[in-house]
Amino acid sequence: MHQFHQQRPTWAEVSLAAVRHNFLTIKKHLNPDARLMAVVKADAYGHGAVECSRVLESIGADWFGVAMIEEGAVLREAGITRPIFCLGGFWQGQAEDLIKYDLTTAIFRLDSAEELNARAREAGRMIEFHLKVDTGMGRLGIPVADVAEFAHSLKRFDRIKLDGVMTHFAEADSDETDYSETQIERFKEAVKILRELGFNPAWQHLANSAGIHAHPQSHGNLARAGATLYGLERDVLASRPEPFGLRPVLSLHSRVSMLKTVPAGTPVGYGCTFRTTRESRIATIPIGYADGFRRAHSNNGRVIVRGRFAPIVGRVSMDLTMIDVTDVPDVELADEVILIGEEKGLRIAAEDLAEEIGTISYEIVTGISSRVPRVFSLDDDPAIML
């Protein structure tokens, strides 16, 4: 890594104390016999997988969930020792690495079961996996109608063991609960079929954050929480019951790097899509769509400066964004600008940004690019050791 005396003033702060609070809060809502898998795929939804996982492991996360082998390997290399589950299975040729990094995978294809079995034999090991069943998501998983046939085919593999069954909800965040209830019923049917065929899966898991929240009967003995660990709720959970009351984890910051007073009628940014209608103070901040601050925020959104909202004006460009600070007194060069976060009672949540540009908060936080340094704080909670 290069060492600089000073860095570009654009950064994301991640409160690990808030992650801890959220984990413990979600745990309180789980049925007592259910364990909690902390889903830390996509670099913990942009929050830093290694740092978040260390804290979560220290406070009792039972499992970690990643999307793929590559993400699991990063956690193992960082010293995470709890079970790590590959939600998306693995690509052909990756079974060897799966075993090497001691990861547990979902299986939903016979060819991957075969590959895993072959590599397990070579390694002289017995490898456990979880069968992924499609109960209505239509993405990954064996349709319930095909589970019996698939399970029969698994019997010829002597080096892999079906140790869990899982499925995934399509709309557990909906206030319409029928579809999720149907999925739960189909899941029970799949488990029954497996039992009748002599399988005895130790783990049964269905619920994501929204399932944990709205469908307690889906907790099984393991539940998989992602978004809620990072304090995202408004566009993650159904409107009933009450939200968990989580703390936001990530805030996004920059500083004023250019400041000028311009006359009425001055165009701002690419395409001249904004024109001042009065003498205006325009500030430029060094953050753009290459940082994950989306171009869709052009003339559409606001930031917090000196405890006031200031509108985004003109197009967001790759590295830079302009804001109108005419109504914010005394703005100076290097003043802090908050794009996600809270100051003096004003708040911009990831959910707000998502709403402004027609997406979900998941996409906002995972989209903050690697160009933005993450700064971790333990703030009010000195008990956490990294």
Ligand SMILES: *Cc1c(COP(=O)(O)O)cnc(C)c1O
């Ligand atoms: C990402 C993911 C989760 C976590 O979902 P959240 O809505 O973030 O809680 C759970 N299960 C599977 C299979 C996933 O892919």
